[in-house]
Amino acid sequence: MSQAPLTPSPLTPSQAPVEPHASTVALAPVAWKLPVVLGVLGIAALVFFGLLAPGGVHTTFTFSSSGDFFTVPEAVVPSRVTGTVLGVVLCGLAALSLWDALARRASRRWLAVVFGVLFVLAFLVWAGAGRGLMTVTPLLAGGLALSVPLVFGAMAGLVGERSGIVNIAIEGQLLAGAFLAAVVGSALTNPYIGLLAAILAGALVAVVLTFFAVRYWVDQIIIGVVLNVLVVGLTSFLYSTVLTQNPQLLNTSQALPNLPIPLLSDIPVLGPVFFDQTILVYLMYLVVAGLHLFLFRSRWGLRTRAIGEHPRAADTVGIGVNRLRVANTILAGGIAGLGGAFLTVGEGLAFGKDMSAGQGYIALAAMILGRWNPIGALFAALLFGFTKNLGNVLKATGSPLPDDLLLMLPYIVTVFAVAGFVGRVRAPAAEGTPYRTQ
Known part of the structure; x- marks a missing residue:
């Protein structure tokens, strides 16, 4: 016996789909x-x-x-x-x-x-x-000079963390670069060779970091702090025993000469600040621009960001995760070594104990303030360097602020900037997590 075709029964009011009312839509919280x-x-x-x-x-x-x-x-x-x-x-x-x-x-x-x-x-x-007078050009030029080690340190931290390696050892890399640049530059009476030695010193510290972090999966923050303490102790020991015994040979002031760019260096305000600098400052410009370009516009940058965000997915398409992490961290160490070289041959100073003075940690703060972006980290480092030089200038001109407050000024500005202007940021998802191959 044939059956009548089934027809859907009409929905009762309780079964009918309810259109969401505008008042029921959840609104995003106000960012106060x-x-x-x-x-x-x-x-x-x-x-x-x-x-x-x-x-x-x-x-x-x-x-x-x-x-x-x-x-x-x-x-x-x-x-x-x-x-x-x-x-x-x-x-x-x-x-x-x-x-x-x-x-x-x-x-x-x-x-x-x-x-x-x-x-x-x-x-x-x-x-x-x-x-009296507020001289703008020396204020800006001094701020740029004090920012150079921070910019190199921030770029080093950025390359490491984009690759998944937390590089707390930037402080040690800066100090090692400053030490070896001073020693080699003094021994060979050539600051340019000291500059190359600083790159080697920072890279060697990074080799130790990657050896323990990638090979043996040691906690990256712990090994970074240990390396900082190790470099501080080692350089202090060598300074007290070797450099002080023969300072004329191993610890003299070797300054990189200024290389003014014709025409550009004669522009008022901007010329003396940006275009009458040493080769180290010009290298800083190239490092920042190169990292920004290659990190977001090249195959290397795509792979670097992939191993920092989702290393398992990167491995499935044939990217050697640990091999690239090691190479990038060593590259970052060399960049940080350049920042250390500025503390000695870049400013024409002899090496002194613990002369990095915590700038590696400030560089990490600049990297976070810049949201792991080279341009953002550059401006964050410039902010810190400018406020530090501003305190020095105000102290010299007789500011009404107390001297202790002027010394605290760059750190106060950094805290306000990180707390008020950064907002909610997200670090690379796989940073600090060792990658274990199957």
């Missing part, structure tokens, strides 16, 4: 951190650098130096009025950041940069009120 930090700093700038600034005094900025193509006139501004105007603009930028946060929009990339520049300008106007 950046607006709060900018608001606090903006109000502080308005009150202390503007409203409470001394009245009737001026701040004078000078830009030109001898040998420039043309002379830039000095800028003389009323301190209180200028500080008040800049404080109002800063509060406006903080309000714009709050508007973006309440609208649950991503923060504008330029906002934090413009805010930082204007805040520093307001601080300089307040600090230089009635205290």
Whole structure:
């Protein structure tokens, strides 16, 4: 007997699909951190650098130096009025950041940069009120010089962590590079050969790091800290026993000469800062630009990012994960060695005990602040170097701030930058995790 075709029965109201109401859609939480930090700093700038600034005094900025193509006139501004105007603009930028946060929009990339520049300008106007000239060119040039070891260290950490290796040993690589550059440069009276020796020193420290981290799966943070302590102890011992006994042969000042670029070095402000430098600074430009290009636009960069994010998947397509990790970490060590060379032959100084002074750890902070991106890490390192030189300049010009606070200034700025401007960042997924082949 044939059966009638089955027809779907109509759904009851309780069974019918319910369209989601707009009010039931979950909204992303408001990101309060950046607006709060900018608001606090903006109000502080308005009150202390503007409203409470001394009245009737001026701040004078000078830009030109001898040998420039043309002379830039000095800028003389009323301190209180200028500080008040800049404080109002800063509060406006903080309000714009709050508007973006309440609208649950991503923060504008330029906002934090413009805010930082204007805040520093307001601080300089307040600090230089009635205290003579604020020379812009030496302030920027000194900041760049103090940033060079940090930039090389940040690039070294970036290459390592993008490959899956946490390179805490940057501090030791900087110190080893400074030591060997001074010794070899002094023994051969040639700072350029000392520069090559610094690359070798940093690479040797990286070889030890990869030997234990890749071969024996030792915790990478522990082995990095141990290497830092080892290099500090070894260089201090050799300094006390070998270098001090024959300083004229093994620890003299060998300075790399400045190599001004014709025409570009005569541009006011920018020329003396960027284009009248040693070969080490020019190498820094090439390293940053080269890493940014190759990391995101080459097969090596794709493979490096793959072994740092998903080494198992990289292995399945034929990439030698551990072999590439070893090669990249040694390359990173050589880059960090260049940063160490700047501490001695780059600045024309003899080697001293523990002269890296924790800059390797600051370089790691710059790498994180730059979100594991070469350009971002460069600007983060420049920020630290500038604030450190700013403290030195203000101390020399008689700043109203206490000397101890001026020494703390770069570290305070770094903490505020990491806490307020970085936001939520994600490190490479496989960093610090040894890869065990099947």
